[in-house]
Amino acid sequence: MNATDSPAKLLTPVLSTFWDQPDAWTLETYRRHDGYEGLRTALAMDPDDVIAYVKEAGLRGRGGAGFPTGMKWQFIPQGDGKPHYLVVNADESEPGTCKDIPLLFANPHSLIEGMVIACHAIRSSHAFIYLRGEVVPVLRRLHEAVREAYAAGYLGKDALGPGKDLELTVHAGAGAYICGEETALLDSLEGRRGQPRLRPPFPAVAGLYACPTVVNNVESIASVPSLMHKGKDWFRSMGSEKSPGFTLYSLSGHVAGPGQYEAPLGVTLRQLLDMSGGMRKGHRLKFWTPGGSSTPMLTEEHLDVPLDYEGVGAAGSMLGTKALQCFDETTCVVRAVTRWTEFYAHESCGKCTPCREGTYWLVQLLRDIEAGKATLADIDKIDDIADTINGKSFCALGDGAAAPIFSSLKHFREEYEQHVNGRGCPFDPAASTVWADKTAHLEVKA
Missing domain, CATH: 3.10.20.600 (Ubiquitin-like (UB roll))
Structure with missing residues (x-):
């Protein structure tokens, strides 16, 4: 693959291949595009062989750190006599992130089929989808897709074979960013306040209801059906060796x-x-x-x-x-980072001191820098506070809040200094599209 490749060669529509078709979200449309053929292949295999196959294909988590999906499934202890659970994290709320929601809106059966395969692999009889509650149209389509899957026998009694039932529950969260963190999601799913848990024990050992649990991203699970249907060699023919x-x-x-x-x-x-x-x-x-x-x-x-x-x-x-x-180039880096940091301060669950206090003070200092009320020492101070948060908070929210600070100072420190020395933002608010209160007249061509 190189810079001269045509768009047709670069794009590989699999999950999105029929998003633009009428009634793309229905079971009928999904079946016309080899829907549930991957499940047929998986159910003919031993559960451990399915896990090994996904590992050999090299599928990595599509929601964050890229942890190997098959390896995550393999962590589930077998023969322990406890129920096993699969939980799909559909609480998409990272600023800028917008892939899972359109996927669920246009092609929910790819997720459901992937979940049935994953439940077969980890020997689970109950799966959950934790969806961001504000996206009501997606919630309605998911409920309808689940109803179709039950009616067709892909879920419910004997779904995984004689005597092997499978239940699927769709749960709508209340819109907390912290519930995207897997252990906070599990607490929320159990009816508790969504806050990260201390680890160990990890979810694979003691997750939902203190039982072995796999938590996967929507796209990770939705990629499994085509992998099982078309094969690991087909899957590995795309991307790079390690990804x-x-x-x-x-x-x-x-x-x-x-x-x-x-x-x-x-x-x-x-x-x-x-x-x-x-x-x-x-x-x-x-x-x-x-x-x-x-x-x-x-x-x-x-x-x-x-x-x-x-x-x-x-x-x-x-x-x-x-x-x-x-x-x-019309964007003020300081303004953009301030807006992101305000988001993290607002969404901090408050459980740990570095994140709760650190994000608050970052916002105060960034607002002063943007308004021209700060000193050059304050620039070093936000770097120091970000270092105090990074790697010391209870979950990755603190790391996420520190990342824009570190990287913006690395690449655009002079812009911070201009705000201090020039007593305010050097960007013309009328030209900058990050000044939300003054940009209604600007046109961004799409």
């Missing part, structure tokens, strides 16, 4: 063609921008995030970084959710 397969890249921000682009892992932002029309007319890329606001920002120098787990990691960031937020 094989296809994935959804969410392109947003100051771009001509925002949207979902399903491509092999390892495609570059330059290639995605080339096929989507580039940045908005008359503007150039200033900075971007490879995986949502919690991943360290990159600049135009990183346009040719392979967007796989190893490539982005080597560039000093994380692939995360593959939420490619692109900002042009």
